Amino acid sequence: MAAALQTLGGGIGITLHWIAFTPTIEQQATEEQKKKWLKLAQDVAIVGAYAQTEMGHGTFVRGLETTATYDPSTQEFVINSPTLTSTKWWPGGLGKTANHATVMAQLYTRGKCYGPHNFMVQIRSLENHQPCPGVTLGDIGPKMESNGNDNGFARFDHVRIPRENMLMKFARVEADGTYVQPPSSKLAYSNMVYLRGTFVMSAAQALASATTIAVRYSCVRRQSEMKPGEPEPQILEYQTQQYKLFPQLAAAYAFWFASWFMTQQHGSITGSMEKGDMSGLAELHALSAGLKSYTTAVTARGIDVCRMACGGHGYSHASGLPALFGGAAALCTAEGENTVMMLQTARYLVKCFAQSQAGKRLTGTVAYLSAVQPSPVAGNRNMSDLGTLVAAFQHRAARMVRHAAMQMQGEMQKGKAREDAWNSCSVLLIKAAEAHVHSFVVRNFAETVQTVEVDESVRAVLTSLCQLYSLYGITEHAGDFLKDGYLTGRDIDAASSHLSAMLARVRPDAVALVDAFDLHDKILRSVLGRYDGRVYEHLYEWAKKSPLNKSEVHESYYKYLQPFLKSNRAKL
Numbered sequence: 001m002a003a004a005l006q007t008l009g010g011g012i013g014i015t016l017h018w019i020a021f022t023p024t025i026e027q028q029a030t031e032e033q034k035k036k037w038l039k040l041a042q043d044v045a046i047v048g049a050y051a052q053t054e055m056g057h058g059t060f061v062r063g064l065e066t067t068a069t070y071d072p073s074t075q076e077f078v079i080n081s082p083t084l085t086s087t088k089w090w091p092g093g094l095g096k097t098a099n100h101a102t103v104m105a106q107l108y109t110r111g112k113c114y115g116p117h118n119f120m121v122q123i124r125s126l127e128n129h130q131p132c133p134g135v136t137l138g139d140i141g142p143k144m145e146s147n148g149n150d151n152g153f154a155r156f157d158h159v160r161i162p163r164e165n166m167l168m169k170f171a172r173v174e175a176d177g178t179y180v181q182p183p184s185s186k187l188a189y190s191n192m193v194y195l196r197g198t199f200v201m202s203a204a205q206a207l208a209s210a211t212t213i214a215v216r217y218s219c220v221r222r223q224s225e226m227k228p229g230e231p232e233p234q235i236l237e238y239q240t241q242q243y244k245l246f247p248q249l250a251a252a253y254a255f256w257f258a259s260w261f262m263t264q265q266h267g268s269i270t271g272s273m274e275k276g277d278m279s280g281l282a283e284l285h286a287l288s289a290g291l292k293s294y295t296t297a298v299t300a301r302g303i304d305v306c307r308m309a310c311g312g313h314g315y316s317h318a319s320g321l322p323a324l325f326g327g328a329a330a331l332c333t334a335e336g337e338n339t340v341m342m343l344q345t346a347r348y349l350v351k352c353f354a355q356s357q358a359g360k361r362l363t364g365t366v367a368y369l370s371a372v373q374p375s376p377v378a379g380n381r382n383m384s385d386l387g388t389l390v391a392a393f394q395h396r397a398a399r400m401v402r403h404a405a406m407q408m409q410g411e412m413q414k415g416k417a418r419e420d421a422w423n424s425c426s427v428l429l430i431k432a433a434e435a436h437v438h439s440f441v442v443r444n445f446a447e448t449v450q451t452v453e454v455d456e457s458v459r460a461v462l463t464s465l466c467q468l469y470s471l472y473g474i475t476e477h478a479g480d481f482l483k484d485g486y487l488t489g490r491d492i493d494a495a496s497s498h499l500s501a502m503l504a505r506v507r508p509d510a511v512a513l514v515d516a517f518d519l520h521d522k523i524l525r526s527v528l529g530r531y532d533g534r535v536y537e538h539l540y541e542w543a544k545k546s547p548l549n550k551s552e553v554h555e556s557y558y559k560y561l562q563p564f565l566k567s568n569r570a571k572l
């Protein structure tokens with residue numbers, strides 16, 4: 001029942017109820033508070049929004065303006081929107097759907113501000129869905145995509161809520177207004193870490209959807225002549241079509257496996273945190289931020305490559321690809337804009353590099369930073385060996401992290417403040433962080449295909465896909481690998497020829513690889529990607545249902561075209 005309510009459609013949607021509001025209660029509420037709200041949320045007896053972003057602030061959470069001021073005389077918090085820019089703006093479901101919201105607000109008690117904390121606020125009546133007293137609500141208007149969901153705005157005019165509505169698992173305010181510190185001030189941000197982790201799977205699913213559509217259509221579509229007089233070939237026989245689609249297909253598998261790792265890491269580290277061990281939080285934040293940024297960016301670009309590979313029909317909403325692109329584009333901005341998130345990963349890498357320089361042995365996803373030798377040992381490498389490919393990506397990342405960190409140290413030695421040095425090196429830092437995440441995805445892909453429990457024939461196909469993904473990355477970023485001589489021009493040429501061989505190797509299994517995602521036609525919502533391949537009949541049926549075809553002569557003829565034609569003819 002609850003799953004069926006995933007999206008109610010028709011201008012309202014409860015996606016954020018499931019992926020943000022309910023998890024916030026799970027992660028930030030006390031046991032007492034969970035008894036009050038969690039089952040209501042899980043049974044959709046209330047519908048919630050995650051109201052953090054404001055018109056004036058999204059990235060800079062510490063700059064949010066909504067206030068929650070504690071009144072000890074009534075043991076209540078007063079929630080207020082002091083300025084226009086403090087209006088909550090963007091939260092999914094906030095405008096028309098939700099009747100509750102977790103509101104991120106600056107907590108004031110005894111005249112002191114303790115920063116952003118989460119508060120449960122009822123925003124609409126459970127009887128007639130009218131806004132509660134002091135609450136102004138609305139939708140922010142049409143967006144690039146996902147217009148089936150309302151993204152709303154909310155203003156609070158000194159709305160009073162009980163003290164117990166502050167989500168107090170980590171930080172607390174006692175009845176007399178005393179503030180009790182959390183183990184880490186960033187625990188209030190834990191829902192964002194969780195959600196970023198889920199975006200990695202959303203990216204994988206989106207890219208899996210797009211490659212399913214494009215590969216299937218590329219087997220149905222026949223076009224041009226490969227050889228004079230021969231029948232028109234499937235467009236998937238063109239090497240350029242394989243070069244467009246197969247790296248995206250490989251990335252979908254790579255991101256799918258990366259999301260497995262992310263989910264496992266999140267469970268293990270939050271489990272330790274439940275026992276008071278916060279040591280894994282920094283790595284979890286850096287990994288989730290970097291993976292979210294990297295996978296959503298590659299996915300959005302990859303979906304558009306798939307769209308273009310399907311020609312004109314790819315540009316039609318019949319293909320499902322424009323909607324997928326719009327959704328994936330949203331993932332690049334929501335839950336932490338990609339640039340900002342990759343800078344968070346860079347911040348962690350610079351810290352780890354400094355620790356490694358000071359002699360500390362690094363562990364986890366950054367262990368390679370201390371293991372990789374600065375001076376490359378050039379030589380004819382076996383560019384089809386997965387171990388060689390993983391080592392190349394780790395060397396590239398370690399070199400770029402070292403270069404960015406040393407550049408920053410150099411700026412500070414010239415007298416620049418740390419913040420100014422950071423800003424003037426931030427392009428280098430972003431590239432280094434991207435290289436780090438890329439090397440993690442490659443290593444994780446290689447380790448997964450070598451250890452996953454599958455039939456050896458399947459392992460062989462997955463290994464080819466992993467080689468293809470890695471070789472594509474090396475040839476697309478060849479300069480990074482050539483820069484210090486770690487790879488030679490001959491290595492890059494070998495990588496290119498192996499990549500061509502992998503395209504041909506993957507071709508026979510391409511349809512099986514997309515069918516393996518097991519995406520039902522109802523989920524794909526694509527005429528081009530239909531499982532039965534009956535594209536043309538259904539394209540015609542789809543077009544006939546266009547609103548413009550409701551009448552043979554559209555009303556616009558009589559309103560605009562007919563008078564225009566008449567007046568032009570009268571001048572002849």
Ligand SMILES: CCCCCCCC/C=C\CCCCCCCCCCCC(=O)SCCNC(=O)CCNC(=O)[C@H](O)C(C)(C)COP(=O)(O)OP(=O)(O)OC[C@H]1O[C@@H](n2cnc3c(N)ncnc32)[C@H](O)[C@@H]1OP(=O)(O)O
Binds near residue numbers: 015058190206209
């Ligand atoms: C099956 C087929 C299906 C197909 C699927 C298709 C999918 C795609 C298609 C359609 C989908 C459409 C869907 C559309 C989108 C729907 C979902 C939308 C959900 C969006 C919800 C939101 O957006 S909620 C709001 C999100 N907002 C943010 O994320 C804000 C980002 N900003 C921040 O997090 C912070 O401000 C900051 C990290 C950028 C900076 O914070 P701050 O200034 O305080 O930190 P510093 O940089 O100074 O660092 C201090 C210190 O803190 C550490 N730290 C920072 N953040 C965290 C954290 N979260 N956890 C732990 N630690 C943190 C930081 O590392 C520093 O540590 P040091 O030790 O000091 O270095």
Ligand SMILES: Cc1cc2nc3c(=O)[nH]c(=O)nc-3n(C[C@H](O)[C@H](O)[C@H](O)COP(=O)(O)OP(=O)(O)OC[C@H]3O[C@@H](n4cnc5c(N)ncnc54)[C@H](O)[C@@H]3O)c2cc1C
Binds near residue numbers: 053334
């Ligand atoms: C589809 C969709 C759904 C959303 N759902 C929700 C929701 O349910 N709940 C919610 O609270 N929010 C939601 N959001 C809001 C989203 O979280 C914010 O849009 C996002 O955090 C970015 O903040 P911003 O839009 O204010 O951009 P800004 O923070 O203004 O950033 C604008 C640009 O400035 C640059 N920039 C900003 N800071 C830095 C920096 N420190 N260093 C370098 N460059 C920087 C970045 O390049 C960025 O692109 C949603 C957004 C979208 C698009």
